[in-house]
Amino acid sequence: MMCDDARLLLHAYLDNELDASQSVAMEHHLRHCSACAAQHADFLQLRAAFTQASLYRRAPDALRVQWSFPEPTSAANAAPARTRRAPIALSMAAGFAAALLITLPAFYALHRHDxxxxxxxxxxxxxxxxxxxxxxxxxxxxxxxxxxxxxxxxxxxxxxxxxxxxxxxxxxxxxxxxxxxxxxxxxxxxxxxxxxxxxxxxxxxxxxxxxxxxxxxxxxxxxxxxxxxxxxxxxxxxxxxxxxxxxxxxxxxxxxxx
Amino acid sequence: MPSDFRPPASTPRRTHFEVCVLPYLDAAYNLARWLTRDDADAQDVVQEAMLRAFRYFDSFRGGDARVWLLAIVRNTFYSLRAKGASDDAHESFDDDTHGLIDEQLSPEARVLLAVDVRALHAALGQLPHPLREAIVLRELEECSYKEIASITGQKIGTVMSRLARARERLKTELSRSSTEACRHDV
The missing domain is CATH 3.30.200.100 (MucB/RseB, C-terminal domain)
Structure with a gap:
């Protein structure tokens, strides 16, 4: 492998995107070319710097609250959990779905105590x-x-x-x-x-x-x-x-x- | 911006949306925040993107919801930005003119990289959008090349060369700021 090729492929190597034979060729090249090995070390350092948590910007709570449901926390609030199963029921044959719907409250009641x-x-x-x-x-x-x-x-x-x-x-x-x-x-x-x-x-x-x-x-x-x-x-x-x-x-x- | 929007009352569709899409709210915000470089703008972008996602959710045919949502966030950002037509709205980017620079990280820059996250923060903010989105998706979201290609609508080869350029630029920028820091000390 020549340095010119290595310059670009180095990044794919760093990102684990090379296939096995290219990886081997790259490892071989890095062992024998100090300039490319130095580049590789620099980019590894750069990657390590990216893991510092303050770079990742998490969504503010206000945004999350706006897009979240209130979760069912009590027995009185069982409806959302039941609707979550509704699409499955709809995909089944009509009679089967009806039977399933009848059993759902019981199913839920069992789970509620868990x-x-x-x-x-x-x-x-x-x-x-x-x-x-x-x-x-x-x-x-x-x-x-x-x-x-x-x-x-x-x-x-x-x-x-x-x-x-x-x-x-x-x-x-x-x-x-x-x-x-x-x-x-x-x-x-x-x-x-x-x-x-x-x-x-x-x-x-x-x-x-x-x-x-x-x-x-x-x-x-x-x-x-x-x-x-x-x-x-x-x-x-x-x-x-x-x-x-x-x-x-x-x-x-x-x-x-x- | 419809910031007072409340998603509709609980329905199976909404529940499904919450399960599929909501886990990626942080990813959506992180990408929007790095593209806009501003908290309020990022919230607007995510809010609008989530609305679009909710509206088009029926057309989501399974697959990777994170990639799907991030592509919407990215498109939302560029469309809102074009609408706003701010001074740098027509920043053009030519993949060919941004060549690789043959420069090694100075020892000072290495130290800077290890101790001063602000320098990397600033350098990242200075990258052109096409490079910034690629490196943010790769390093902070840990997306594969294929995922980045799918989010940004680029070829995998383009993704690879943009990542290479982004890293080269960051290196150069960090070397420069470390030299400036040294001068400042003297």
């Missing part, structure tokens, strides 16, 4: 609260051996703390919070410019299936491992939060990582 929805609501509120200035962290550390002991004496359980920096989810700190009537440990991770809050508290049930829900632009993933309830919330893409949860759980069962 406090998972309430937890999602509270998790989102907690996450939004945590994004206010000075609210995010009580202990600031990227070291799991600093964060974990910090919780000792503040909670009646010892939270699981993992550093997933190698996978692109660096741990940045921890905080005490309250969720669903419990005192909970909140771990704060970052994914590029995004914040991930991971709440945990002990429960009596052994395990529960992973549940994923989305509300107000946030993804919430809940699960239970070894008598510990976990709720992860973030505005990252759902697939990335899934990956985070997977990594955290995998790590948790691997004896080598303890």
């Amino acid at each position: 406090n998972a929805n309430l937890t999602v609501e509270e998790a989102i509120s907690g996450h939004i609260r945590s994004m206010q200035p000075q609210h995010l962290m009580d202990v600031i550390s990227t070291d799991q051996h600093t964060v974990k002991p910090w919780f000792a004496g503040k909670l009646d359980f010892s939270p699981r703390v993992k550093d997933l920096a190698n996978a692109g989810f660096p741990l940045v700190g921890g905080r005490l919070d309250a969720l669903d009537g419990h005192d909970v440990a909140a771990l704060i991770y970052r994914r590029r410019l995004h914040v991930i809050n991971l709440y945990q508290w002990p429960v009596s049930s052994e395990t529960a299936a992973v549940s994923v829900s989305q509300q107000r632009g946030y993804t919430v993933i809940q699960w239970t491992d070894e008598h510990m309830r976990f709720v992860a919330i973030s505005d990252v893409e759902e697939s990335q939060l899934q990956q985070f949860v997977q990594l955290f759980r995998n790590d948790a069962v691997s004896p080598l990582m303890r």
